[in-house]
Amino acid sequence: MGGLITGTNTTENSIKVAFNSGLILHLSDDGDLINRIDTTPFLEDFTLEKSNGGVRAALWLNDDLVFIYYTASNTTKDKFKIRAAIVDIKQNKSIDNIELGKFDLNEHYALGGGIDYDVVNNRVVLAIGAASGTDDTKTSSKAQDDSNLFGKIVGINLNIKKTKLSPPTIISKGHRNPQGLTLFNKKIYAVEHGPKGGDELNLVSQNGNYGWNNFSYGTKYIKPDEEYNRSSNKYIEPIYYFTPSIGISDVSKCPEIFSDPGYKNCLLISSMRDGSFYLSKFNPDQSYIQSMERVNFGSRIRKIEGFKNSVYLFTDNQSIVKISYSKL
Amino acid sequence: MNIKHFFSNTIKITIIAFIVLLLVAIGVKYQQPLNDWNNSTIKGEKKKSFANLYLNNYSPTSETWNLKDKMGEQAMVTNQYGREVSLGGANYRNKYNRKFN
Numbered sequence: 001m002g003g004l005i006t007g008t009n010t011t012e013n014s015i016k017v018a019f020n021s022g023l024i025l026h027l028s029d030d031g032d033l034i035n036r037i038d039t040t041p042f043l044e045d046f047t048l049e050k051s052n053g054g055v056r057a058a059l060w061l062n063d064d065l066v067f068i069y070y071t072a073s074n075t076t077k078d079k080f081k082i083r084a085a086i087v088d089i090k091q092n093k094s095i096d097n098i099e100l101g102k103f104d105l106n107e108h109y110a111l112g113g114g115i116d117y118d119v120v121n122n123r124v125v126l127a128i129g130a131a132s133g134t135d136d137t138k139t140s141s142k143a144q145d146d147s148n149l150f151g152k153i154v155g156i157n158l159n160i161k162k163t164k165l166s167p168p169t170i171i172s173k174g175h176r177n178p179q180g181l182t183l184f185n186k187k188i189y190a191v192e193h194g195p196k197g198g199d200e201l202n203l204v205s206q207n208g209n210y211g212w213n214n215f216s217y218g219t220k221y222i223k224p225d226e227e228y229n230r231s232s233n234k235y236i237e238p239i240y241y242f243t244p245s246i247g248i249s250d251v252s253k254c255p256e257i258f259s260d261p262g263y264k265n266c267l268l269i270s271s272m273r274d275g276s277f278y279l280s281k282f283n284p285d286q287s288y289i290q291s292m293e294r295v296n297f298g299s300r301i302r303k304i305e306g307f308k309n310s311v312y313l314f315t316d317n318q319s320i321v322k323i324s325y326s327k328l
Numbered sequence: 329m330n331i332k333h334f335f336s337n338t339i340k341i342t343i344i345a346f347i348v349l350l351l352v353a354i355g356v357k358y359q360q361p362l363n364d365w366n367n368s369t370i371k372g373e374k375k376k377s378f379a380n381l382y383l384n385n386y387s388p389t390s391e392t393w394n395l396k397d398k399m400g401e402q403a404m405v406t407n408q409y410g411r412e413v414s415l416g417g418a419n420y421r422n423k424y425n426r427k428f429n
Contacts, residue, residue, distance in 0.1 A: 003399070023399060031393030260385065279382065293380050311378075318395040323378045325386040
C-alpha cells in the first residue's frame with residue numbers, strides 16, 4: 001500500500017498528512033492515529049488516472065477547512081482538468097470548487113503543486129506546473145502563455161471566513177514543475193524540477209518570468225545533451241540551481257532552534273533523488289544564498305517542515321521522521 | 329670482487345629493496361586523496377546522523393512513524409509508478425460503491 005505525500009501540516013499538538021489518493025491522516029504529536037479522512041467524495045470529478053494525478057497539494061486553512069489542488073476527469077477519462085476545492089473535513093462536505101485549467105491525457109507530467117497561505121493578503125499562493133508531455137520541449141510552452149494558468153504561480157483570494165475561492169490571478173510565469181512553495185518573511189520562495197538538471201530555487205516576484213520553456217540550467221531530453229538558453233535579460237534567474245538534479249521536492253522554514261547568527265534567515269530544502277535535505281542560509285535581506293549545507297538522510301524525502309526544535313521529513317516510503325535538535 | 333663481497337652487496341640491495349617495497353605497500357594501504365581533510369573529523373567535531381558542520385552544535389534525536397499501517401486496509405493500483413495507493417477509509421468501496429481502475 002502506498003501513495004505519495006502531497007501536503008503536510010505540523011502544529012503544536014498534531015501532524016496532518018495528505019496523500020495524492022485523497023486520503024488525509026490526522027496524527028497526534030506522538031505519531032498516533034487520531035483520524036483518517038477520505039476527501040475524494042467531496043472533490044468533483046476526482047481522478048487518479050495517470051502519473052502525477054490525484055491530489056497535488058493540500059493546505060490547511062484552519063482545523064476544519066482544507067484547500068486541495070487536484071486533477072479531475074470526465075467519465076470516459078480522455079479529458080482532464082486541474083481543480084481547486086475547499087473541503088470541510090469535520091462536516092465532510094465540499095465548500096467551494098473551481099476549475100483552474102484543462103489538459104490532455106498526454107500532458108499529465110509536470111503538474112506542480114507547491115502551496116502556502118499568504119496571511120497579509122488572505123490568499124492561497126499555488127504553484128501550478130506546465131502540464132507537459134514526456135517530450136516537454138514541445139508541449140510546455142503553456143508556461144509562457146498568459147491565457148492559461150499552467151506554468152504559473154497564482155494567488156487565489158479567500159473571503160473572510162475562508163469559504164469562498166476568488167478567480168486566480170497570476171503572480172509569476174515560466175515555471176516548469178514546482179514541487180514546493182513557502183512564504184518566508186513575506187517573500188515567496190518556490191522550488192521546481194528542471195528538465196534534466198537545473199532544479200531551481202526561485203525567489204518569486206510579482207509579474208516575474210522564470211523562463212520555462214526557453215530558459216533553464218538543465219538540458220533537453222535528447223541525446224547528445226542540448227542546452228537551453230542560459231543567458232537572457234528577459235527571464236529571472238533562479239537564486240540557486242542544482243545540476244545534476246537532486247530531485248528537489250519541497251521548501252520550508254528552518255526550525256526556530258536554528259537561531260545562531262547567520263542562520264536566522266534559513267530555509268530547508270528537501271530532495272528525493274539525493275536523499276538528503278539542505279540548510280540554505282540567506283543574506284539579511286534574503287535576496288541571495290550565502291551557503292547551502294547538505295545533511296544526508298538516505299531515503300527519498302517528499303515533504304519537509306521545520307517546527308520549533310524539530311525537522312519533520314515526510315518520505316516516499318510513507319513514513320514521518322521527526323528529528324529533534326537540542327543545543328549542546 | 330670476491331664471493332664474500334658479492335653476497336654482502338646482494339644482501340644490502342635486498343634489504344634496501346625490501347624496505348622500499350614495504351614503504352610503497354604502506355603508502356598504498358594508507359593512501360588518502362589530497363582533499364581528504366574535507367572528509368575527516370576535525371578535533372572537537374563529532375560525526376553523527378542528521379548533522380553537518382553547523383549542526384554539530386546540536387544534539388539530534390530521531391523517531392520514525394510508519395504511516396502504512398494507519399492508511400486503511402483497502403488499496404487500489406494505479407499506474408503511478410506501479411504503486412498501490414490507499415483508498416482512504418477501510419469501508420470506502422462499500423460505502424460509496426465507486427470503482428477505480
